[in-house]
Amino acid sequence: MNHPNQTDLERIRQTERRRALVRKALTYMALALWALMVLFPFYWMLLTSVKSYGSYNAERIPALFTLSPTLENYKAAFTAVPLGRYLLNTLVFTVLTTAIMAAVSILAAYAFARLEFKGKNLVFLLFLSLMMIPNELVVITNFATITGLDLRNTFAGLILPSVTSVFYIYLLKENFEQVPDELYKAARVDGTSDFKYLWKVLIPICRPTIVTIIILKIIECWNSYVWPRLVTDNPDLFLVSNGIQEIRENGFGRENIPAMMAAVVVISVPLIALFLVFRKKIMEGVSRGGMKG
Incomplete structure (x- = not known):
């Protein structure tokens, strides 16, 4: 019966570490996507509130930012x-x-x-x-x-x-x-x-x-x-x-x-x-x- 040598064990550990990193990366990506979905309505509400009435109505395609915010x-x-x-x-x-x-x-x-x-x-x-x-x-x-x-x-x-x-x-x-x-x-x-x-x-x-x-x-x-x-x-x-x-x-x-x-x-x-x-x-x-x- 063959036993894994030191090199094989190190290779297995590296493979496990890579898999753990991939799982963690995928988890963070999913959480980031979820956070974006949850926070976007709040961002849109805040963005719309600093647009003037005229600029808002002039937008045929809603803009994701504004260069002329107003507090009016x-x-x-x-x-x-x-x-x-x-x-x-x-x-x-x-x-x-x-x-x-x-x-x-x-x-x-x-x-x-x-x-x-x-x-x-x-x-x-x-x-x-x-x-x-x-x-x-x-x-x-x-x-x-x-x-x-x-x-x-x-x-x-x-x-x-x-x-x-x-x-x-x-x-x-x-x-x-x-x-x-x-x-x-x-x-x-x-x-x-x-x-x-x-x-x-x-x-x-x-x-x-x-x-x-x-x-x-x-x-x-x-x-x-x-x-x-x-x-x-x-x-x-x-x-x-x-x-x-x-x-x-x-x-x-x-x-x-x-x-x-x-x-x-x-x-x-x-x-x-x-x-x-x-x-x-x-x-x-x-x-x-x-x-x-």
Whole structure:
């Protein structure tokens, strides 16, 4: 039986290294192509926003760059329509909704994860079953409730239906249950209250998941369209999502695409900046949510 000599082994290693390099090169090429496909719409939006109305309409074939960028469209975005007010309304709506949702979700998740009460498992099962109800039915029910409480065209009417999330409570409950029971029992023996244990122990340990939930809720609130459009017809309460329709109809007109793109860029920048700043926390929270034990 022949054994490979040193030369043959070295040749095999070189072949394996070349194959590994080829696989890595193909992987990076695929990722680069995918990144280009994902980022191109953002580039096109930004490029269009710095083109003048005349130059944009004069292009028979859309140009991939411009030699004469202008910021007039951004000026028009804040003067032709009250875009600043839309942004302020959205900021207030997002901050209040996210803060209340975080408090409600953390307390509810802690109750299901650590407290013992009669029928807890049944209540949680019924709670999870709410995820199977179509959103359209929830919207109709919420609209009837808010209308019955005379909260249409108010911030309370905008905020209240969005302050709970079955999925976020479930995700936090799973994370809280990953913390060893011995830690909770030791804290209780030392006389630590449930609220103090939650504040001092669970929240710091599960901070990545909580940060991820908060960021996802911020994105959800910022992009909310159907409910704000349904519950308010007062322009003073318009958010940026339903304000876009107002911008298109009564601001720039349907033909002024560069000005529309400038408004969309202004609306998108906060979310993009939020993701770039907290991307590591988001990845950490998502990965932690998939771990068990």
